[in-house]
Amino acid sequence: AQSVSQHNHHVILSEAASLELGCNYSYGGTVNLFWYVQYPGQHLQLLLKYFSGDPLVKGIKGFEAEFIKSKFSFNLRKPSVQWSDTAEYFCAAYGGSQGNLIFGKGTKLSVKP
Amino acid sequence: NAGVTQTPKFRILKIGQSMTLQCTQDMNHNYMYWYRQDPGMGLKLIYYSVGAGITDKGEVPNGYNVSRSTTEDFPLRLELAAPSQTSVYFCATKQGTEAFFGQGTRLTVV
Numbered sequence: 001a002q003s004v005s006q007h008n009h010h011v012i013l014s015e016a017a018s019l020e021l022g023c024n025y026s027y028g029g030t031v032n033l034f035w036y037v038q039y040p041g042q043h044l045q046l047l048l049k050y051f052s053g054d055p056l057v058k059g060i061k062g063f064e065a066e067f068i069k070s071k072f073s074f075n076l077r078k079p080s081v082q083w084s085d086t087a088e089y090f091c092a093a094y095g096g097s098q099g100n101l102i103f104g105k106g107t108k109l110s111v112k113p
Numbered sequence: 114n115a116g117v118t119q120t121p122k123f124r125i126l127k128i129g130q131s132m133t134l135q136c137t138q139d140m141n142h143n144y145m146y147w148y149r150q151d152p153g154m155g156l157k158l159i160y161y162s163v164g165a166g167i168t169d170k171g172e173v174p175n176g177y178n179v180s181r182s183t184t185e186d187f188p189l190r191l192e193l194a195a196p197s198q199t200s201v202y203f204c205a206t207k208q209g210t211e212a213f214f215g216q217g218t219r220l221t222v223v
Contacts, residue, residue: 009153032210043203044214051210090155094210099163100146100171101205101212103155 002026002095006104014112019078021107023091026072032094033074034101035065039087047089050074061085083113115139119204119215126194126222134189134218136204144207145187146171147179149200150217156203162187194222 007022025033032051036044048059055067065076074091091104120135138145143164148156158171162181176198178190191198199222204215 004155034212043216046212049210099144099207100158100161101156103148103157105153105155 002093002102004091004093004102004104006091006107008107010108010110012110012112013081015083016080019081021076021089023074023076023104024072025074025093033067034092035059035076036090036092037087038090044090081111083111085109086111117204117206117213117215119218121218122216123219126220128194128196128222130194131192132194134202136187136189136215137185138206139185140206140208140213141184142206142208143184145181146205147189148203148205149173150203151200159189196222198222
């Protein structure tokens with residue numbers, strides 16, 4: 001079965017620190033990978049997506065992610081986090097005949113000012 | 114365009130009560146989904162629909178029902194609310210590979 005796993009449940013960083021959130025997926029078919037962000041009390045917003053081509057994908061708000069096929073990974077990175085990046089981050093992939101997104105369990109990011 | 118609209122935003126139910134969570138979209142998307150989000154568990158698919166008149170179960174359908182009489186509306190029904198259904202519910206549509214989420218309904222069953 002398709003699955004998406006995120007390594008960290010809660011990450012705490014100080015402002016200006018660098019961020020890397022891990023994501024691994026298991027799926028043998030076409031790869032469509034996403035990172036979503038959910039700010040407190042809000043709905044999910046798309047940060048970036050990867051379908052094909054350049055494995056380094058740039059998204060909004062200075063985020064980027066690298067698709068490494070050999071490692072089945074799609075890690076999210078940001079060189080310097082801000083307090084406003086405090087949120088929960090979800091890695092997701094399309095899978096199965098239902099055409100639905102399969103989500104990881106999410107990683108809460110807390111940025112200390 | 115309003116996108117995906119969910120109502121209500123918040124609701125408290127007593128055990129055994131029933132309610133319908135509404136989801137409406139104005140984008141004419143065929144695919145619609147209901148997810149529930151629980152802390153530390155990500156989002157789990159409850160039901161989905163590939164078009165008007167067609168619905169099917171997702172990963173966690175027990176205790177819920179859906180209908181899809183029109184392209185626009187995809188209501189989620191809880192018949193006998195249980196504490197285990199306390200969650201945040203998200204409705205979503207899909208067009209191609211792009212998903213669009215509603216603002217969510219936070220439901221508490223006491």
